[in-house]
Amino acid sequence: MSTDGKTKLVLGYGTCGIAAGAAAVKEALESELATGKYDAYLDIAGCMGFCFREPIVEVTQADGKSVVYGDLTAKRVPQLLEALAAGEVIEDWVVRRSDDPDAGEGDFLSNQHRIVLRNCGNINPESIEEYIATGGYDAARKVLNSMTPEEAIDEVGMSGIRGRGGAGFPTGTKWGFARKAKGDQKYLVCNADEGDPGAFMDRSVLEGDPHSVIEGMIIAGYAIGATQAYIYCRAEYPLALKRLDIAIAACHEMGFLGKGIFGTDWDFDIRIKKGAGAFVCGEETALIASIEGKRGMPRPRPPFPANEGLWGKPTNINNVETLAAIPWIIAKGGDKYASVGTEKSKGTKVFCLAGKVRRSGLAEVPMGYTLRQVIFDVGGGVREGKEFKAVQMGGPSGGCLPASLLDTLVDYDAITATGAIMGSGGMIVADSSTCMVDLARYFLSFTQEESCGKCVPCRIGTKRMLEILTRICAGEGEAEDMERLEVLAADIKAGSLCALGGTAPNPVLTTLKYFRDEYEDHILRGKCTAGVCPALITLRIREDICTGCGACAKVCPVEAISGEKKEPHSIDADTCIRCKLCLSRCPEEAIYAE
């Protein structure tokens, strides 16, 4: 089909878009376009990052001008197409427009620096041709045809890129270890076992630009001397897996994977191993055990996988985001990459903005941005104009940072100094309605459940910490509990086998450090100031606001609310179970927790 002169419609078709209803929008667009009434054609792309406005369509006119529309529904499709045909823009739906990039939500994108996400949302991830048209696979061809493995490692080393899976180990150095390791067979593994609650950058990259990861793997495999690679991807990512399958098959057809790739005598192939969804399998030794068909449990290091990895052979494991940056680094030069960022943290980092942030979505920013820039300039600040309270960096292994640390730089060392970690890139924003003790309890309940059970400090220690937190939230905390948590946390951090246990206490330690008053409120004053912990709150109705509509009484599951029609109602505190259904239902916002 010739596309010349036609308007291009690109539908965001990642998991986020589909979850928001993009499938119905796609169907509607297809059937409307099939009528032939419109001089336009439809393509799909992965997540553009505007998750908060999905489903999204980017409309690009023949003259190159584009408008991104959000909040689409199947019903809105005819209206959209009519407007297009009439050459009009539907202002209310506009997310971003190329002729005024900062307008609308445009600054979400213009404040970013996209290297890893360079193609996400721009190309059809199921088309190798579209990837190649962006210069894709040129870097792999260049490395295989004109560079020695050592030169490739040096280039990556020069870029200063550090492992984006969380630990931040310099990638070039890691490759160097695997290159130097002795072994008749070496393996490369792409760690796509993204498991932090609130983190979805790897999924978005795999769904939006799988070829960038594959190309990164081809380069990495050549550099370290691995002819066989695995992508360890969780089975809960069916779309990512499907697009990887399509991409790998296309690479085989093009001669980019298999025997003698890119016309050289170098063999390289990739197999996908589906993980069954254990958080701990993101830890490299547990991941290796899982690929080998064993229960995913970590083992102590040393020996490191670079020397004894998969099937006992030298193995190099890199994260999705790291690998996706590699082709760019080779194509543009390590020095170009290193020109972005801070002294010790180079390049960019992809963050998943989630929680109470106004623009929840996927954002890539240069290292050296402040957290404030990420959350406010890119993320648009806190939802409903509420006050920012904290940001949880690095998921359940990370820490909660208060407003006073908003000027901390996005930099491995700067973030580590606060007690949080860069982690894989989850950023969960909390506002005044978030109880920090409850948040710490939530994250610990996650790590506790995901502990593999192998070592004692993690298996029983985090359980005991969780029990203390649960008691505090239930109003049964004791004055000594804060110290108990700190003492136990120190031994768990020092004594655990792997990073899961070693970092599990971080959310507790950072909330104890930065939000100690909330712990004291719970324990000493029997109060949950955020109004979250059921045992510590009382729900009340403001008589001056209540109109007596009875909506609250209707939803109350325990009939704790009474009152005459059109007269202020009241809640019987003894019967109330603090489910807060009434609070969410009241049209006048007359119900509050104290």
Added chain:
Amino acid sequence: MEKIHMNIDGKDIETTSDRTILEAARENGLRIPSLCNEQRMEPYGACRICLVEVEGARGLLPACYTTVTDGMVVRTATDELMRIRRTILELILSDHPKDCMTCESTGNCELQDLAYEYGVKDHRFRGEEHHYEVLADNPLIERDYDKCILCGRCIRICREVQGVGVYDFVNRGFDSVPGIPYNKPMMESPCEFCGQCVSTCPTGAIISIPSKGKGRTWQVEKVRTTCPYCGCGCQLDLHVRDGEIVEVSSPVMVGPGQGNLCVKGRYGYPFVHHEDRLTRPLIRKGGELVPAGWEEALETVSKHLRKAMDGKGPDSIAFLSSARCTNEENYLLQKLARAVVGTNNVDHCARL
């Protein structure tokens, strides 16, 4: 193997580069406590009791898993390490029955010994405790996972040493526990009832049913002998109380079996005290088996052998030996067949 020099707790020692810190310490008379480590298996690094401080290393390292290097300086009992060990023991005890009084393994329990040594009680961490059903679904092995410390030794000895793999961990986190696929009874699993899991379990989580209640470790006399079942020569310790064998174990890293036994060696002892056991020769006289002396019995055998030889030739006779005899005994029997009787008709039950 390269010779190396290192220092543990101020003591200079010489060892070889294939050793772990734990092995090097042990060989030099230094004790580093451990729970999940056992010499018959690969190191595992789970219990964290053997954590040590290695100069220049990031974080604490498990002595059982860490290979020594030249110039390594190790500290095994710093304040931090002692504190962490106590915490770990306390955590284990916080989910462990306090029934040492009646526990089968009292006196033979590595957890009990360490709790004693470190003066640990479980008072600091109250919380949920597991209450599993005691599994006694077969005549030999009983499992009480309330007492399991998840050292993985049963799982590993079954897989690494026996090559069977009956167990693995099931569930996650606090609820992790060793199990048999689909929670089937042991009789329906590939278990060979060698009892190797019993032999390595550091607590009373896996015990031998036939030995239950029959004697504490200090109440029995251990009599070293060689297993009579085959020619391997595994060393046995018969646990004898009041003239009765109440249990059989094998000393770890001793003899050809290195402490490993099969089902016959470990559990095949009731014949010793069985009333049907043959304790003297019997000669069939007029269709009846009649007790006889050794002299008479051997004379009878010799007489009949000679009769057969003289009448129908040596090849009318065949000798059938047994795997329960030693190699030397089997050698002598074939010598008797070939050199004395003159036949090559020699066979052995283990060939069948």
